[in-house]
Amino acid sequence: MNLTSPTQVKAWCIENEFHPNKTLGQNFLIDRNALVSIVDAGLEGVAPGARVLEIGPGMGVLTEEMLNRGYEVVAVEKDPVLAARLAESLGNPPKLTVIAGDALDVLVHPDRFPELNPPPQTPSGPSASFSCMVSNLPYQAGTRILLELVQQRGLQAMTVLVQTEVADRLAAKEGSKTRGLAGVWAQLDYDVKVVRKVAASCFWPRPAIGSSVVTLVRHDRNTGLTEEERDLFHRLTKQAFEHRRKQLGSIFKDLIQSTARAEELSNDDWINLVKGLLNEDA
Ligand code: SAH
Numbered sequence: 001m002n003l004t005s006p007t008q009v010k011a012w013c014i015e016n017e018f019h020p021n022k023t024l025g026q027n028f029l030i031d032r033n034a035l036v037s038i039v040d041a042g043l044e045g046v047a048p049g050a051r052v053l054e055i056g057p058g059m060g061v062l063t064e065e066m067l068n069r070g071y072e073v074v075a076v077e078k079d080p081v082l083a084a085r086l087a088e089s090l091g092n093p094p095k096l097t098v099i100a101g102d103a104l105d106v107l108v109h110p111d112r113f114p115e116l117n118p119p120p121q122t123p124s125g126p127s128a129s130f131s132c133m134v135s136n137l138p139y140q141a142g143t144r145i146l147l148e149l150v151q152q153r154g155l156q157a158m159t160v161l162v163q164t165e166v167a168d169r170l171a172a173k174e175g176s177k178t179r180g181l182a183g184v185w186a187q188l189d190y191d192v193k194v195v196r197k198v199a200a201s202c203f204w205p206r207p208a209i210g211s212s213v214v215t216l217v218r219h220d221r222n223t224g225l226t227e228e229e230r231d232l233f234h235r236l237t238k239q240a241f242e243h244r245r246k247q248l249g250s251i252f253k254d255l256i257q258s259t260a261r262a263e264e265l266s267n268d269d270w271i272n273l274v275k276g277l278l279n280e281d282a
Contacts, residue, residue, distance in 0.1 A: 001089070003061040004032040006204050012059070020205050024079055025138025029061050029161070031202035038213050039065045041195045042134030042159030046071070053133040053155070055103040055145055060086050062134060067093050074116065074130070076103045078138075104141065107148045130154070136161040139207070143182055146170070150186045150216065158190070158216040167194050167212035179263040181241040187267055188233065189223075190216035222271070232274045237262070 001008050009028055013020065020026040029035055039062060046052070048070035057063045057075035059082065066073050072095040077083040083100035090096065099106060099115050110116050133155050137145060142162050149155060162170075171192040172178040186192055195213040200206050225233070236252075240262035243251050248258040248265075256273060265273075 001059075003028075003059055003064060004030050004035060006030045009059060009204060018081060021079065023140070025056070025140050025142070026058060026079070027136075027139070027203040027205060027207045028058050029136050029198075029202060030204045031198070034161075034198045034202045034213075035061060035065055037196055038062065038136070038159060038161055038198075039069070039134065041213055041215055042066075042132060042157070043069065043071065046131050046157070050131040053130045053135075055133065055135040056138050057086055057098075058082055058136070060090050062136060063096065064090055066134065067095055071095070073097070074099065076101060076106050078102045102141075103145050104148065107145070107152070132157040132159070134159045136211075139163065142166060146216075147182060147185055150188070150190055153189050153218065156218050159195075159213065160216075161198060161211050161213055163207075164197060164210050164212045167214045170214055170216070174266040174269070175264055177263070180244075181237060184237050184241070184267060184270070185234065186216060188230075189218055191219050192216050222267075225271070229271070229274050229278065232278065233270055236274060236277075237270055240265075 001012060003009060009030060012018070020028070043066065049072065051072045051074060052066055054063055054066070054073055054075040057077050063073050063075050063086065067090065074097045075086065076099045077086065078101065080100055083098055086098050087093070087096055097115050099113055101113065106113050106116065133149065137160050142160070143166055146158070146160065149158060169178050169180050170183050170186050171194050172180065172183045183192065193215050195215055198211045198213060200208070200210045240248060240251060244262050246261065248256050248260055248262065255277065
């Protein structure tokens with residue numbers, strides 16, 4: 001089946017009485033140009049043969065393209081019907097591993113999914129055995145999945161298709177109206193860049209809003225932070241963005257004297273605040 005042919009994808013669904021599930025964010029990518037740009041962006045600089053993580057493979061449009069380019073793919077799919085048909089529909093490629101399950105479970109409890117384990121020659125833990133993640137993420141769970149992955153810091157790079165609004169928030173710098181917690185947390189260890197927009201008409205069923213391709217590439221500017229500093233960074237920013245209209249001075253009373261609002265601070269500003277507070281305690 002040609003997975004970028006809307007006619008063929010629809011015909012398969014009708015024949016198999018498969019109704020795309022809105023709750024699972026099933027909007028299949030049916031546009032060849034968009035497919036090529038997300039895979040190009042995701043695999044840039046990644047050596048062929050490397051192991052790529054894909055979340056929500058659906059009918060397998062990205063999966064097939066990555067396998068064709070010589071990569072090994074581990075695909076995590078929550079829909080049991082789609083998970084069960086994926087390998088066979090692509091001709092049982094030896095370089096494909098399918099895990100039927102919720103990506104959040106798989107990421108939080110990797111020990112329960114032996115299929116995730118690196119091949120014997122790879123040195124350490126599950127996420128370390130992947131060079132990158134390339135996915136058209138489901139609408140609802142997308143941000144949570146990304147935030148879990150950025151906090152694990154195991155992946156060198158992630159390239160995802162998400163709603164444009166989510167993409168812009170992830171990439172937003174200080175001072176921008178769209179600056180929010182997801183962006184602040186993602187940018188702590190990743191450089192975030194919006195690569196291109198993908199129109200709603202490139203998906204079937206057609207979603208209400210358009211999407212964008214975003215890349216997150218790990219940087220090493222904050223690798224020196226301790227776990228205690230990271231923990232306070234997350235707690236402080238979470239509390240601040242829960243009251244984003246308020247001045248920091250009125251949220252944190254005696255702890256922080258500032259008339260600034262959460263969205264105005266850069267990540268370096270937050271890190272300096274965190275270090276200052278921990279030093280005062282010492
Ligand atoms: N990658 C495919 C499908 C994208 S739609 C394409 O581009 O065409 C999103 C996919 O994520 C669907 O297949 C849906 O079943 C799956 N999905 C939704 N929630 C999930 C979760 N929590 N974990 C894993 N897969 C999930």
